[in-house]
Amino acid sequence: MNIRPRIMLTIIGISLILVGCSGINSTKNYQESKKAKETQAAPSEELLINVQDYTGEGYELPYGKVTDKIAAENLDLIEEAAIKFFKEKYRTYVTVHNVVGAKDGATMFVESKGEPHxxxxxxxxxxxxxxxxxxxxxxxxxxxxxxxxKGGLCGMIFKEEFNQLNDYFDSLAAEGQITGRTYEAIQNVGGKGFSTPYYFISIGNEAAIQPVYDLFMKNPDESAENLRKAFEDNSFSAENLFINIQLFMADKNANPDKKLFDQIIKDLEDMTSIPRGSYSFVLNDNFIDKQSSSGMGDNSLDLLKDIIKE
Structure with a gap:
């Protein structure tokens, strides 16, 4: 159910997050997070929606019908509990965008207020x-x-570099070549760290960002300048900072364009002012699966070897 506005969403299956309150391994596989490759069977046509129209409605988690109804009756209490939890445990203020029933509980999708975002x-x-x-x-x-x-902190201390990357994708979108997910979809069924309509960040065993995280947890009001100074450049490994790009064709009837796919790869390889890291890239057609929020299809074009920007 959407918190703002409070509209019920029917929910079932998310590839990167838990399906309930039991049987969860707290250590996730980085390669799954890095690539965001869903392995579900191809969705039927009635589950597909144009990505420009997708806000998260139709998304589901397993065994969540009963708990979804119970959660809907207690939205105010759930929202209050989520805000309190993140404030006390992670010293972060959040907005609750969506609450989704699942096995033995409900998943609360939140967004941080301010930076790190x-x-x-x-x-x-x-x-x-x-x-x-x-x-x-x-x-x-x-x-x-x-x-x-940690991803949000990277976005914060390397804001200029990420702005360059954002400007590039915005220019492609302005030309009518590609599009990304809507912000409503990211808010309602996201949960993927530092995210934009075009990509999200995941971090491996990266020692360079740990002092930044420690400093933030000690003082959430620390300036971006001091947080950047805490970043250990000598310890940084580009192969441990994953920038996972997923783009969609802007044309609602177009298949992924191989020429455009190759040009974007070349542009990413040639650019020198974008963030350091390991870039994966998938170009999808214009459709997304409402239940899983996956854009991957049989015709998606996938970069087989990451672009490493040292």
Whole structure:
């Protein structure tokens, strides 16, 4: 259900986040996060929607019908609990955009206020028999949340470089060649750290950003300048900072264009002012699966070897 406006969303399956409150491995596979490759069967046509029209409606998580209804009746309490959780545990103020019923609980999609800017999620357990929301037991996958904050910190301290990358994709979109996900979709079913309509960041075992994260957790009001000074350039490995690009054809009837795909790869290879990191790239047609929010299809063009920008 959307918090603003409070509209129910039917929900089932997310490839990068948990499906409930039990049986979750807190350490996620980086390659899955890095590539965001969904392995679901090809969606039927009635589940497909043009990416420009997709806001997250139709998205589902397994076994969430009952808990979704219970959560809908307790939205104010859930929102309050989520805000309190992130403030106390991660010293971050968040906005709750969406609450999605899942097995034994509900997933809360949140966005940080201000910088560092990131999207992530937490879970509130729900007792289906008692129809009770256990707001005092909110939890989150620490790996995912810390990764999201670190990505946001990268976006914050390397803002100029990321602005160059954003300007490039904005220029392609202005020319009518490509498009990205809507901000509503990112907010409502995102949970992927530092995200834009065109890409999101995930971080591997990157030692260079850890002092920045530690300083932020010690003082969330620390200036971007001091956070940048804490970044250990000598320890940085471009292969541990993943910039995962997923673009869509702007033409609603077009298949992924191989010529455009190759040109974007060349441009990324040639640019010297964009962030250092490991770039993956997928070019999809114009459709997205409403249930899974996946844009990957049989015709998607996928860069087989990452572009490494040292």
């Amino acid at each position: 990131f999207y992530t999620y937490a879970v509130v357990p729900i007792d289906e028999l008692e129809k009770k929301v256990m707001t005092g037991k909110v939890w989150a996958d620490e790996f995912q949340v810390e990764n999201a904050i």
